[in-house]
Amino acid sequence: MMKTLQMFAAAVALPLVFAQGCGDDGNQTTDDADTGDTANSGEEECDSEISGTIEADTTWTCGHTLKNIVTVKNGAKLTIEPGVTIKGSTGSALVVAKGSQLIAEGTKEEPIVFTSALSEGNRGRGDWGGIVLLGDAKNNLQTGAGVAEGLDAGNPDYQYGGTDGASSCGSLKWLRVEFAGFELTKDNELNGITFYSCGSGTQVDYVQAHMGKDDGIEMFGGTWSGKHIVITGAQDDSIDVDQGFIGGLQHVFIQQDPAFGNYAFELSNQKDNLDAEPRSKPTFVNVTAIGTAVTQEIETQSAGVRLRRAPPPSSTTRSSPTSTTPGSSSPRRRPRSSPPPARPRSSTACSSTTRSSTTAPPRTWSARCRPSTSRASWRTPPTTTTSTSIRPSPPSTSAPPTSLRATPRPCAAPARPRPASTPPTTSARSRTPPATGPSAGPPGPSSEPETGRAPRRRRARGQPVLRGM
Numbered sequence: 001m002m003k004t005l006q007m008f009a010a011a012v013a014l015p016l017v018f019a020q021g022c023g024d025d026g027n028q029t030t031d032d033a034d035t036g037d038t039a040n041s042g043e044e045e046c047d048s049e050i051s052g053t054i055e056a057d058t059t060w061t062c063g064h065t066l067k068n069i070v071t072v073k074n075g076a077k078l079t080i081e082p083g084v085t086i087k088g089s090t091g092s093a094l095v096v097a098k099g100s101q102l103i104a105e106g107t108k109e110e111p112i113v114f115t116s117a118l119s120e121g122n123r124g125r126g127d128w129g130g131i132v133l134l135g136d137a138k139n140n141l142q143t144g145a146g147v148a149e150g151l152d153a154g155n156p157d158y159q160y161g162g163t164d165g166a167s168s169c170g171s172l173k174w175l176r177v178e179f180a181g182f183e184l185t186k187d188n189e190l191n192g193i194t195f196y197s198c199g200s201g202t203q204v205d206y207v208q209a210h211m212g213k214d215d216g217i218e219m220f221g222g223t224w225s226g227k228h229i230v231i232t233g234a235q236d237d238s239i240d241v242d243q244g245f246i247g248g249l250q251h252v253f254i255q256q257d258p259a260f261g262n263y264a265f266e267l268s269n270q271k272d273n274l275d276a277e278p279r280s281k282p283t284f285v286n287v288t289a290i291g292t293a294v295t296q297e298i299e300t301q302s303a304g305v306r307l308r309r310a311p312p313p314s315s316t317t318r319s320s321p322t323s324t325t326p327g328s329s330s331p332r333r334r335p336r337s338s339p340p341p342a343r344p345r346s347s348t349a350c351s352s353t354t355r356s357s358t359t360a361p362p363r364t365w366s367a368r369c370r371p372s373t374s375r376a377s378w379r380t381p382p383t384t385t386t387s388t389s390i391r392p393s394p395p396s397t398s399a400p401p402t403s404l405r406a407t408p409r410p411c412a413a414p415a416r417p418r419p420a421s422t423p424p425t426t427s428a429r430s431r432t433p434p435a436t437g438p439s440a441g442p443p444g445p446s447s448e449p450e451t452g453r454a455p456r457r458r459r460a461r462g463q464p465v466l467r468g469m
Contacts, residue, residue, distance in 0.1 A: 046063060046064070047064065048064055049065050049066075049067045050065065050067065050070055051067040051068050051070060052068075052070065052071075053073055054071070054078055056074075056076050057076055057078075058076065058079070059080075060078070060080045061084065063087065064087070066086065066087065066088045066089060066092040066093070066128070067092055068092055069093050069129075069151070070092065070095065071095045071096075071097060072095070072100045072101075073097040073099075073100055075099045075100055076100050077100065077102075078102050079103040079104075080105075080112050081112075082106040082107045082110035082112065083112070084106075084112055084113075085112075085113045085114075086112075086115075087114075087115055087116065087128075088115070088116060088117055088127065088130075088180070089117040090117075090127065091128070091184075092182075093129025093182070093184075093190055094114070094129075094131050095151065095158065096132065096133050096169060097134050097157045097158070098134045098136050098159065098197075101168060101170035101171075102131070102133065102169065102172070103170050104173070104175050105172075105173040106175055111174040111206075112176070113175075113176050114130075114131065114176070115177075115178050116179040123178075123179045125180075125181055125211050125212060125233075125235055126179070126180070126181040126182050126183065126213035127182070129181075130191055130193060130194065131177055131180075131193045131194070133169040133193070133194065133195050133196065133198055134148060134158065134159070134196045135161075135167055135168075135195070135197040136163075136164040136167040136199065137197045137199035137222045137224075138165055138197065138222075138244070139220060139221025140221065140270050140273070140277055140278055140279070141161060141243060141276075142272070142273065142276075144161050145160065145162070146159070146220070147160075149188045149194075150183075150185045150188035150189075150190060161197045162197065165200060165223045168198070168199055168202050168203075169195065169202045170202060170203075172203070172204050173203065173204075173207070174205075174206045175207050176207075176208040176210060177193055177208070177209050178192075178208075178209075178211050179210075179211050180209070181214040183213075189213050189214035189236075190214065191212060191214050191216065192210070192216050192217060192231075193207070193209060193216075193217050193218075194217075194219075194220070195218070195220070196220045196221070196222070197220065197222045198219075198222040198223075198224045202224035204225070204226030204227075204229070205227055205228055207229055208232065209230075210233055211232070211234075211257075212233070212235065212236075213236075214234070214235065215238070215240040215266075216231035216234040216238045216254075217229070217231065217239050218239075219240070219241050219242065219245040220243045221242070221245055222245055222247060223245075224247045225247045225248045225250075225283075226247075227251050229249050229251070229252045230254075231252075232255045233257045234260075235260045235261065236262045237262050237263045237306075238254040238256065238289070241265070241266070241280050242270070242280065242309075243269075243276075243280070244269065244277070244279060245281075245282055246281045246282070248282055248285065249283075249287075250285040251285075252286065254288065254289040254290065255289075256302065257292065258293035260292070261291065261302050262303075263301075263305065263306040264289040264291070265284070265304065265305045265306070267305065267306070267308070269309050269311070270309060274309055291303075291304065
């Protein structure tokens, strides 16, 4: 049994070892690893410190440590091969100037990792700077050119912006940048990766920014697009857009730290001119964003999307529909249509009143109200000295109508009932012809409307019937 458990533990531990290869020290290179040629010296020294500038095409085939600001300039191309881990010391960053390129294309099995130079377990946000790419595409600054935040404003190598929308800052694939965000100057922390006016020729695919002290990825202008983007644990915004960026991202996953995190998306145009052109118009497709925890306090305000530094909304009121008069560009309100008149309810359209009478047992009307007509039927009440008539509500002092007929009103009142000597036993809806002979009873009521004629006399029992010739 113990032998079986030991084998099971080994089977579980094996995948964890492989997963470690994508952790902080993704590179498996040892001190005696093979070296590769570089464009400058012909031989590469692994695990060396890199500082200063790179002004010729260079290829890194093994790990190195960045010291201070390392700048790729003068059109040079820095290529990093799959599986390489680049570490950044305090205050360091990799800056690729306008006209130069960073080609960092890893693979699924061998990703390229930029991480902290501190030992595993001691790493944290802001241990080093991050990656800065400066391009030649358009932005919406007044002069069309700017200087990267936190870097030397007097150094032309740190300027960005131009007119070449198809330019390229390089190619980033299967790349992870972690523990970046060092504060170069007051309130100017670097992001995991910052794209300044990079053109559509820039390729970004399968890129992750992890545990940064500022934004995960930020774009200042430019037209580049990327896909398969992962931002995890950014202390500020996960994705930040400024200065007229009009590119897009597809297949984006964002997960904020439960205790840290600002906005998943912060979208701005330009702080000095809110209406600057081109306006920021990013496109995001297939996005999943998981925010901070809701059961504890966090240091920053967390939300999904923040829109700021944008032109003010139109002065046209949007509370009601508007239309434009032909030949005029000014909108006008649409007239509101009057509500339809309320239909009278049947419970108030008809009411009954009681008045005293000394006549024989009466007949009373039972009216069934309908929207445009009425229908009456007979019923025989118990003998009483009162009679009930139906008239429109409210009661009127005028005499009731003398006939039953349909009227345009929702509920027409029936005619006044004609006097009768004996309550009938048949319904007014089915007329029964009078019977002849000595045993014939009283005729049933007629279904014809009343016309005001005198009622027919009843003959005495046994009296002969006189018929006209």
